[in-house]
Amino acid sequence: MKAKWQIVMLSAVLAVILSAPVMGADTIKLGGLYNxxxxxxxxxxxxxxxxxxxxxxxxxxxGVLGKNLEVIGxxxxxxxxxxxxxxxKALAMGVVAGLGYGDTTFVMAAAPLFQKKGVxxxxxxxxxxxxxxxxxxxxxxxxxxxxxxxxxxxxxxxxKLGAKKVAVWTDNSMDxxxxxxxxxxxxxxxxxxxxxxxxxxxxxxKDFSAQIARLKNADPAPEAVFVSAIPNEAGLTVKQxxxxxxxxxIVSGDxxxxxxxxxxxxxxLANDVYFSTHTYREDNRPEVLAFVKAYExxxxxxxxxxxxxxxxxxxxxxxxxxxxxxxxDGKALRDALAATKGFKAVTGEISYTRPxxxxxxxVSIISVKNGKYKVEEVWYPKN
Amino acid sequence: xKRIPLHQIWYFxxxxxxxxxxxxARSTFNEYILSIINFVGIYIILAVSLNITNGFTGLFSLGHxxxxxxxxxxxxxxTFPVAKKAMFLExxxxxxxxxxxxxxxxxxxxxxxxLTAFVIGVPVLRLRGHYLAVAxxxxxxxxxxxxxNWESVTRxxxxxxxxxxxxxxxxxxxxxxxxxxxxxxxxxxxxxRSMLAIREDPLAAQCVGTRLFRTRxxxxxxxxxxxxxxxxxxxxxxxxxxxxxxxxxxxFHIVVMVVxxxxxxxxxxxxxxxxxxxxxxxxRPLEESLDAYGIGEILxxxxxxxxxxxxxxxxxxxxxxxxLTAKST
Numbered sequence: 001m002k003a004k005w006q007i008v009m010l011s012a013v014l015a016v017i018l019s020a021p022v023m024g025a026d027t028i029k030l031g032g033l034y035n036x037x038x039x040x041x042x043x044x045x046x047x048x049x050x051x052x053x054x055x056x057x058x059x060x061x062x063g064v065l066g067k068n069l070e071v072i073g074x075x076x077x078x079x080x081x082x083x084x085x086x087x088x089k090a091l092a093m094g095v096v097a098g099l100g101y102g103d104t105t106f107v108m109a110a111a112p113l114f115q116k117k118g119v120x121x122x123x124x125x126x127x128x129x130x131x132x133x134x135x136x137x138x139x140x141x142x143x144x145x146x147x148x149x150x151x152x153x154x155x156x157x158x159x160k161l162g163a164k165k166v167a168v169w170t171d172n173s174m175d176x177x178x179x180x181x182x183x184x185x186x187x188x189x190x191x192x193x194x195x196x197x198x199x200x201x202x203x204x205x206k207d208f209s210a211q212i213a214r215l216k217n218a219d220p221a222p223e224a225v226f227v228s229a230i231p232n233e234a235g236l237t238v239k240q241x242x243x244x245x246x247x248x249x250i251v252s253g254d255x256x257x258x259x260x261x262x263x264x265x266x267x268x269l270a271n272d273v274y275f276s277t278h279t280y281r282e283d284n285r286p287e288v289l290a291f292v293k294a295y296e297x298x299x300x301x302x303x304x305x306x307x308x309x310x311x312x313x314x315x316x317x318x319x320x321x322x323x324x325x326x327x328x329d330g331k332a333l334r335d336a337l338a339a340t341k342g343f344k345a346v347t348g349e350i351s352y353t354r355p356x357x358x359x360x361x362x363v364s365i366i367s368v369k370n371g372k373y374k375v376e377e378v379w380y381p382k383n
Numbered sequence: 384x385k386r387i388p389l390h391q392i393w394y395f396x397x398x399x400x401x402x403x404x405x406x407x408a409r410s411t412f413n414e415y416i417l418s419i420i421n422f423v424g425i426y427i428i429l430a431v432s433l434n435i436t437n438g439f440t441g442l443f444s445l446g447h448x449x450x451x452x453x454x455x456x457x458x459x460x461x462t463f464p465v466a467k468k469a470m471f472l473e474x475x476x477x478x479x480x481x482x483x484x485x486x487x488x489x490x491x492x493x494x495x496x497x498l499t500a501f502v503i504g505v506p507v508l509r510l511r512g513h514y515l516a517v518a519x520x521x522x523x524x525x526x527x528x529x530x531x532n533w534e535s536v537t538r539x540x541x542x543x544x545x546x547x548x549x550x551x552x553x554x555x556x557x558x559x560x561x562x563x564x565x566x567x568x569x570x571x572x573x574x575x576r577s578m579l580a581i582r583e584d585p586l587a588a589q590c591v592g593t594r595l596f597r598t599r600x601x602x603x604x605x606x607x608x609x610x611x612x613x614x615x616x617x618x619x620x621x622x623x624x625x626x627x628x629x630x631x632x633x634x635f636h637i638v639v640m641v642v643x644x645x646x647x648x649x650x651x652x653x654x655x656x657x658x659x660x661x662x663x664x665x666x667r668p669l670e671e672s673l674d675a676y677g678i679g680e681i682l683x684x685x686x687x688x689x690x691x692x693x694x695x696x697x698x699x700x701x702x703x704x705x706x707l708t709a710k711s712t
Binding site for chain 2: 088
């Protein structure tokens, strides 16, 4: 009994001691809200690493406004409640801007609190095109919107692959995959194509034989299949479609931007796959090469995915705005962010010229042929 | 002159010091700490109310977050400003022009959760033990699937956002006091005694004239009412509500609080709720300075294991601390 109380007391004392903030005297604080544990951690943890790396590089080059930049990583545990408290915590610590998340759900729990306090929030990876409208004028997006990536691959399907009759598979369990399919179908029909078959599956499905059977028997026969999936299902669907002897092109969005597309089916079967994604993979612009090199040096491994680069860009974007505003005041910083034009980010140039608040950004179309990734073209939105 | 019993003085002291605490907290702490205190309060409501179902009557229910979700969504739909309703939701006419104040919306949310408990309780409570746990788990999944797919009212997996931030500490405090009061009154009434009797030995309880089935349904519905209220408070504290928030993980968190506190002990549920909802926050600074995220969770699990090894009946067992109970009992 006594020993147990000692443990309890010890941990309590430890907690109190460590609660005392160990802050540098004069830093510009940014709140990095990410789900570092739980289901979203494979996407969010690299993003925070990217963000911290950018801050480190900026500090080594002299900092911003003569001060060091500090990214305070706050783990929100893939839990909306923790996202809301995390945001309040960051605001109470006096951050000048917030950044974070690869998923819209969590942005919507945190960002409105920043909006209310007049502190800008930059999401590094959430792609819902309505986000800035839902949250308000202090909300900024680093990535393109889901509509842009769907339009890009839809135009590629019709114009370059020459497929006008397409089948659409949708993961019906996620908002992101549903939105992707919606915009894809919209643009295909606008371009004079037809959706000959629509099929659904759920996140975590392992067997796609029913969908494949319907795909084989569809009449008229589809000339391409759009698979709206996240990484887990990306590799599996490619493998099973190809194993069934179907050779039609498989197209998708940034959910396919993963090694699983080639490792799960193997190089032979990973063929004739096309997807739209952030301009980062297989890209050799100097920003990309420098980022990959710095990341490898800092963490002893290559960047896990595009979200690492997006986190890196989020901090870069904020630092750039602080410099131009010459201030860390919320209003001035917001105005500077909104005026961002041609910011050279790792994931492409960012300009906020649209009324929707979604950046005008290039979208890479990447092909996979016999297990090799190649950038086919970079698509730019027209307005 | 009749002397006021000592334990009643203690109740008075607790309620008053709670109020003083709320008053001081609201004027000194920042919003982050306030929101943690709010969540602690909500967890107290959840644990103490589950204790009525799970602790007193011994119905092992995993459906608590399901009732929370019903209450939370109901309250959110009712308080959502009319202008935003037109933009985000497709509701039937009369509902789309309705925006209620917080209190009636909360009460309606709680009552809806309670009614649902009656409806599902009638078939489900014919089951015992593990079977009941699985059935309530099924209920939780049905609720989640329903709100995920009923997009015109709930906005599906994206959830409802931008709810008015109506929950503040006084609301939470008032509901904590009400939950504790109701729960205490039940426990030390003959009705509560029959609940405890049902938990210990249903057959013997039935022999002395306890109406088994009715008492079980009532205890489920009563727990559900407070879960619904907690859901409403939760939604207007986070200002967003998604189906994923009311998961099995949350169900386990609340069950753990009841078990660790001691099944049937109100003070136990209270203490465990405070302990388990603050401990992960206490370790945040450590996690952030060491870049080692997840320490809080590991420690929480460790404490849970230690308590179950050294005190398998929970911190308090079924009892309440002596100074809080009347001497005659």
